[in-house]
Amino acid sequence: MNIVLYGINYSPELTGIGKYSGEMGEWLQRSGHQVSVITAPPYYPEWRVKEGFTGSRWHQADENGVRVTRCPLYVPREVNSLKRLLHLSSFALSSLFPLIAQLRNKPDLVILVAPTLFCAPGAWLLSKLSGATSVLHIQDYEVDALFGLGLAKPGILKRFAYATERFLLRRFDYLSTISSGMLKRAKEKGVPENRLVFFPNWSETHRFKDIRPCPDLLRKLGVPDGRRVLLYSGNMGDKQGLEQLIDAAERLQGNEDMFFLLVGEGSGKQRLLEKAKGLQLANVAFAPLQPYEDLPVLLASADVHLVVQKRGAADAVLPSKLTNILAVGGNAVITADSDTTLGLLCLDHPGIAVCIEPESVDALLTGINQAMKMPARNAIAQSYASEYLDKESILQRFIEEVSSDVAAR
Structure with missing residues (x-):
């Protein structure tokens, strides 16, 4: 098939959507499809265009066998609601002409x-x-x-935004998303069930098996020898509410056994750095995102993984970092209400992780203590990842389902 993959984030971004879109594009190409990608230069989660790329002009190149067209966009230095909207709309406008130009290639499948x-x-x-x-x-x-995270005020804007969203969601032949809770939301927004496809984020599970901790890596990232590591790795933005990690670290300052390691970038990182510095915390270290090839060792070296979100983000966004945490057999503390996808995951698979109330430092500390008592390698988590999160199986099933009617067109 001739496939157009369209989205603002793509490889070589190391976290979140860009990582998965990049892996999908390359997998489709290796599977014998002709793939054209329309995307932006990599900028996330640092919120600045990566060195070697430009954010001011169009550029086309073959990247790992995939034809990639990168379109200019506005990348704000400080992110707020208005600047985020300008950022997203700038890419939609700059990418429209290269997108419509794909007509000459007669695509069989368009994935946004x-x-x-x-x-x-x-x-x-x-x-x-x-x-x-x-x-x-x-x-x-x-x-x-x-609106769930309070980034915009309700009113006429909210009603218009939801009406527009419902209209757009119903226009596509298929709507896929990454969790059962998000599929349920799609149905509530009026998408017919026969158009819905479950397409979860995945893990290259074979890369995360039998990985041993690496004290040298932890030492390099600022962790003193002999500490038990509480790791957060990923985007440091508005959705996570990571201030509670700093509050928890302050409460645990007298416990010399535990150490918080926060790895990543994002619009909220500077705020976290300043808060930790102001509290003079000696049990917290910050580190930049690590190369993907080092990720298995980093995850295997943590005693507890902190998968933190604000309450309003539940089932609107799903932390992609969790797939690899499960694959490596990590013990995760997840902030989620019991009726959300993550809450139900913990309920349906007892022992897979510790689920706690969101936005509560007391609950977070209780969850950390519970996770510390779990076996060093979580066999339940690894078993779940092997059965449900394998990259090859997920991508093969997705492409078969959404292309089932291509031949009939």
Whole structure:
């Protein structure tokens, strides 16, 4: 098939959506499909364009066998609601012409990865003009996150945003998303059940088996010898509410056994650094994102993994970091209400992780103590990852399901 993969984030971004979209594009190419990617230069989670790329002009190149067109966009230095909207809309506008130019390649399948829904009209138009099957893959529900996290005020804007979202979601032949809770939300937004596809984020599970801790790596990242490591690794933005980790570290200052290691980048990192410095915390270290090849060792070297989100993010966004934590057999403390996808995961698979109330430092400390008592390698988590999160199985099932009607068009 001739496939257009369209989305603002793509490889070589190391975390979140860009990582998964990059792996999907390369997998499709290796599987014999002709893949064209329309994306932006890598900028996430640092919120600055990566060295070697430009954010001010269009650029096309073959990247690991995939034809990638990168479109300019506005990347704000400080992120707020207005600047985020300008950021997303700038990519939707700059990418529209390269997207419609794909008509000459007669695509069979158009896959839009959201965020951002600003790109949905263009993706839908391309699919209609070319007769291609259209897929909207939801990694985050932008509108739910925007209002659920309090990033925008309710009112006329909220009603308009939800009405527009419902209209766009129903235009695509298929809507896929990454969790059962997010599929349920799609049905509540009016998407017919026969158009819904479960397409979870995955793990290269074979890369995370039988990995031993590496004290040298921890020492390099600022962890003193002999400490038990409480690791947060990923984006440091608005959705996570990571201030509670600093509050927990302050409460545990007298415990010389535990040490917080925060690895990542994002719009909220400077705020966290300043808070930790102001409290003069000696049990917290910050480190930049690590290369993907070092990720298995980093995850295997932690005693407890902190998968933290604000309450309003539940089932609107799903922490992609969890797949590899489970694959390595890590013991995770997850902040989620019991009726969300993550809460139900812990309920349906006892022992897979510790689920606690969101936005509570007391609950976080209790969860950490529980996780510390678990076996060093979580066999339940590894078994779940092997059965449900294997990359090859997930991608093969997805492409078979969404391409089932391509031959009939």
